Amino acid sequence: MVATMLLALISFWALLSGPAFSQPMPEHASAKSYGDGWQCDVGYRLNEGICTTITVPENAYATNRTYGAGWACRHGFRETSDAICVEVVIPENGFLDPSGERWHCMRKFRKIGNTCQAIVLPANAYLTNNTYGAAWKCERGYAATGTGCATIAIPENAHLDRSGNRWECDRNFQKSRKRCFLND
Template identity: 45%
Template sequence: MDLPENAVLTDSDYGLGWECGRGYRATNGSCTIIAIPANAYSTGNNRGKGWECVRGYEEADSLCVKMAIPANAYLGRQGTNWLCERGYPKTADQCLAIQLPANAYLNDNGDDWLCGRGHQKQEQSCAFIILPENAHLNSSGSSWDCDKPYRRSGNQCIR
């Protein structure tokens, strides 16, 4: 058996009895080098491209180009996407700051705002909750309930 340059023997019962080494691909009975662009690495897979872009780079026209990461964003865990920082939700291809009105805070996800206790959202502001007579703030702090034995009727507490 003729073993091509850059090939290794295999103990397989099928195929040619050899395979190309890492970074090479079988082509017409020989092993040709896989062209790996800058900022890429060999996957060790002789099928397909045989390479992937390194973290923070993306494929474009068989090259690996640096990802454009907008202001107030960071590279995702896998290195193939970007995410916006807390308080800067994604809008198209940028991360825009949330404008917090007075008496507001960011929600748990950091992509919207909520009003603080004793205030309720009204359009783009947090309005102070005016308590009617015989009422108290409820447990959420964003509305009110009537004291016992009163009950709610519109915007007042009646017996």
């Protein structure tokens, strides 16, 4: 009796899991490379049991992702709100960044609007990587004076501090306004 019930259960299970109850593979689909079943080919997406064509705009490629638009813009193009891919316009003295969707300015140039403008480097200054504020700093022994670098006047019994942009009194001397005097 138990053997008969077990045999009936196995037969019923085989019937349910057989090809008669599995979903047939639609057109534009392929067997999965792992596990059972199938998936839509690149350029198609599952929609109500069939693989429908994904509309890929010009300058884009199909991604075969099950989320999002199913396509991405080619390198050097960016997606707009109209779901099209437009070329990234790179100004003179600029370059395309690794993402392929943005541009940056070459060294010695700064992004101003949609252009790369040359950085005016004053005498006794060096470039920094700052993307805001001054794009340069004064060399050691010089201080910024708006658009340039002026020599730091070091009074008697003083020296440049570690930063090189200010002076401080030597040991045993005390600062008073613009000079150093001996501690008593």
